[in-house]
Amino acid sequence: MNFKKYINIVLLSLLLLLGSCSDKESTAKDKEQEELIKKEIRIPAGSSLYSELEGIGLTVPFIVELITALSNDVDVASIKPNSLFEVYLEANTNEFKKISYVESPIVSHQVRYEHGEFHYEFVELETEKRVRIIEGFLYGTLSQALSDKGVELAIRNQVNHALSSKINFNRQAQKGDYFKIIAEEQYYLNDKMPGTKLLYVYYSGKAAGKVEGYRYQETDSKSAYNGMYLENGTAMLSSALRLPLDRVQITSRFGYRIHPISRRKKLHTGIDYRAKRGTPVYAIAQGIVVRASWNGGFGKSVEVRHPDGIISQYAHLDRINVRHGQSVKAGTIVGAVGSTGYSTGPHLHFGIRQNNKWVNPQNYKMTSATKLEKARMQAFKKQIEEIKQKIDSLPTDDSDPLEMTTLERYRRENSKKRN
Numbered sequence: 001m002n003f004k005k006y007i008n009i010v011l012l013s014l015l016l017l018l019g020s021c022s023d024k025e026s027t028a029k030d031k032e033q034e035e036l037i038k039k040e041i042r043i044p045a046g047s048s049l050y051s052e053l054e055g056i057g058l059t060v061p062f063i064v065e066l067i068t069a070l071s072n073d074v075d076v077a078s079i080k081p082n083s084l085f086e087v088y089l090e091a092n093t094n095e096f097k098k099i100s101y102v103e104s105p106i107v108s109h110q111v112r113y114e115h116g117e118f119h120y121e122f123v124e125l126e127t128e129k130r131v132r133i134i135e136g137f138l139y140g141t142l143s144q145a146l147s148d149k150g151v152e153l154a155i156r157n158q159v160n161h162a163l164s165s166k167i168n169f170n171r172q173a174q175k176g177d178y179f180k181i182i183a184e185e186q187y188y189l190n191d192k193m194p195g196t197k198l199l200y201v202y203y204s205g206k207a208a209g210k211v212e213g214y215r216y217q218e219t220d221s222k223s224a225y226n227g228m229y230l231e232n233g234t235a236m237l238s239s240a241l242r243l244p245l246d247r248v249q250i251t252s253r254f255g256y257r258i259h260p261i262s263r264r265k266k267l268h269t270g271i272d273y274r275a276k277r278g279t280p281v282y283a284i285a286q287g288i289v290v291r292a293s294w295n296g297g298f299g300k301s302v303e304v305r306h307p308d309g310i311i312s313q314y315a316h317l318d319r320i321n322v323r324h325g326q327s328v329k330a331g332t333i334v335g336a337v338g339s340t341g342y343s344t345g346p347h348l349h350f351g352i353r354q355n356n357k358w359v360n361p362q363n364y365k366m367t368s369a370t371k372l373e374k375a376r377m378q379a380f381k382k383q384i385e386e387i388k389q390k391i392d393s394l395p396t397d398d399s400d401p402l403e404m405t406t407l408e409r410y411r412r413e414n415s416k417k418r419n
């Protein structure tokens with residue numbers, strides 16, 4: 001394909017466009033300042049990267065090649081509305097040079113066009129990690145206490161999720177219970193970035209007893225094993241499964257049935273729930289999205305792999321809200337009820353796959369005791385030591401009162417008064 005020719009046409013049309021849309025242009029800040037023009041594109045809901053690129057004057061064949069190149073490394077189909085793209089054009093010739101999909105303030109995917117070839121580059125800015133300790137006593141709910149200390153929602157959820165695997169807060173939490181968490185925040189040029197991680201959680205109460213957990217992390221940031229664990233390697237997974245809908249009414253169960261469309265006897269591989277188009281669909285438990293795309297007769301589908309290896313499936317969706325590789329929690333909205341694929345009307349088809357076989361979701365219980373074993377356990381022990389060192393290096397004054405002797409408590413109170 002002769003791109004030069006297309007680019008020449010683009011050139012002409014861009015030159016004509018330049019006068020009318022100069023307010024949309026801004027020059028790149030770095031050394032490319034003199035040579036490149038940057039155009040920022042935010043894809044509105046209902047539009048696509050394709051039509052937005054057409055809107056800035058790239059030709060159809062070139063756009064097809066460009067998107068194909070980008071989709072080798074980025075799941076283009078599930079890019080959310082309003083995502084930012086930066087297109088760099090040569091200032092003098094208006095030749096296409098580079099496109100950058102800005103996934104977050106620190107992560108971007110770049111595709112350069114050079115000598116008729118596309119080159120992909122994953123760019124992640126180095127962030128500064130800051131460790132913060134938050135501790136205190138309960139006077140209302142734990143969430144409230146954490147919130148009052150400025151702990152963001154995502155971390156409060158992680159803390160609640162981890163601790164609720166061991167503590168029944170409704171029954172066991174009491175005024176005066178002690179908690180301590182360690183969070184690792186990411187900063188870029190003194191701006192706090194998303195992606196704060198809970199490293200350590202400790203809770204101690206008369207009725208709740210003592211619970212202590214540490215983060216385990218693999219180099220693959222998408223590993224299903226990443227999460228909070230007790231020191232013995234048992235995952236702190238809340239065993240409560242969320243239902244995929246707020247209100248469930250089963251219209252068709254798992255098992256053999258006469259298919260409503262084909263009229264043939266066929267295994268119905270999941271449960272159908274009655275629901276209106278657009279009803280939010282939730283992930284039933286924590287996991288990683290392993291599919292967020294069209295899947296034949298299932299239509300628009302989402303599949304989530306959970307830490308115990310099981311995959312939950314949400315099919316015939318009208319809309320998909322997650323992307324491939326994204327990690328979700330129990331209750332994360334994965335999409336909306338629809339009737340895409342082989343379907344007679346809006347409903348949710350919900351399936352569960354275990355060892356590559358569909359099983360009856362109604363018989364399924366999350367095997368909550370995911371354990372770290374062998375090499376993973378060895379790696380976890382090392383990570384625990386690192387976290388303990390971080391804890392020791394942090395200033396603290398509210399030690400667990402249940403762990404202190406009367407004398408220690410007396411000393412602490414007095415040293416506080418002196419300060």
Ligand SMILES: [Zn+2]
Binds near residue numbers: 268272350
């Ligand atoms: Zn179904």
